[in-house]
């Protein structure tokens with residue numbers, strides 16, 4: 305057998321980039337105190353032309369262009385000429401409520417006028433409206449509306465999504481939402497991690513029967529999700545007037561027994577001990593944390609629990625306050641970012657969230673990029689597979705119409721993406737840099 309026949313056969317080769325941010329070295333442990341050094345930036349130059357190749361969707365080579373043919377058979381590979389652009393890993397959005405029906409744009413005027421959320425809720429708006437629209441919608445309607453949202457998110461660079469249920473609030477619809485997420489993953493190819501969030505709110509029909517809701521709906525859905533493997537995580541909205549710490553503990557202990565990993569919405573509207581609770585429960589991630597105490601943040605940092613910060617919600621809810629990212633970094637915490645896309649806060653773009661993190665929470669461009677990729681992957685236990693560009697991992701990448709990573713937060717709300725690559729396939733292509741198979745490497 306000739307030597308080259310044993311080489312790995314590449315399907316895609318990315319070449320001629322200006323700068324590539326690999327974020328390598330953080331797959332087993334999240335990145336604490338991110339700096340430019342944490343990004344593993346490769347600046348291409350004529351003397352050191354680096355290429356990235358993938359085989360069966362996984363990265364099989366990162367190295368000098370001049371050496372690739374020793375290791376990899378590129379004769380049938382598609383070559384992407386990145387034309388001296390910036391390349392980063394695809395974004396990981398570790399907190400979304402992206403599955404629901406309808407919308408609530410009519411509430412925006414009320415929010416602008418300062419009408420309190422509880423007032424909106426009293427008049428049948430807020431979450432209750434989305435629950436009613438979602439329950440009434442057919443599977444096809446929910447699939448189509450969610451698919452379009454996920455497609456727009458993908459087009460703005462998100463290659464892996466965490467999506468929570470939580471707009472059904474009854475066994476039937478919560479299960480239906482998780483089934484639809486499985487369909488969107490298995491049939492439509494979106495890389496989704498599903499989270500069961502039946503403990504999102506207490507629906508009208510259980511208003512004065514909290515105990516019954518937890519037993520008849522939350523626990524029942526956990527049982528179904530566990531038996532049918534419909535979700536990886538179970539989340540609870542721990543907040544004054546929503547779910548109390550004792551209730552959250554009962555729900556998360558039950559879900560852990562059933563094999564669903566715990567997450568928590570903590571200290572979003574008030575300091576309700578959510579961050580301390582999250583640390584004690586050793587959750588997979590603690591999210592929001594706007595009003596978290598220093599003690600709570602310290603406890604999370606000590607346990608290296610990813611803290612998913614969601615600056616988009618601060619903006620869309622007019623709260624005028626962001627989570628204290630700087631304090632978290634000082635304490636050695638693990639900071640991740642998500643959109644928190646929901647009918648209340650319709651933000652699909654991680655590029656926009658990165659800008660907000662920078663301008664709103666004073667996170668540096670390097671901290672933002674770590675938080676939106678590899679640390680976000682840790683927040684959904686996927687860092688072995690996505691979040692950085694390393695041999696063995698999925699080739700999920702963004703080719704920007706930019707030269708260096710600092711421009712991502714700097715260019716507020718400019719969509720500067722040329723291509724998005726998921727599992728070694730170009731899924732979004734806005735320029736004509738793709739050459740036909742093998743013409744360069746054969």
Ligand SMILES: [Zn+2]
Pocket residue numbers: 399400401569644
């Ligand atoms: Zn949320």
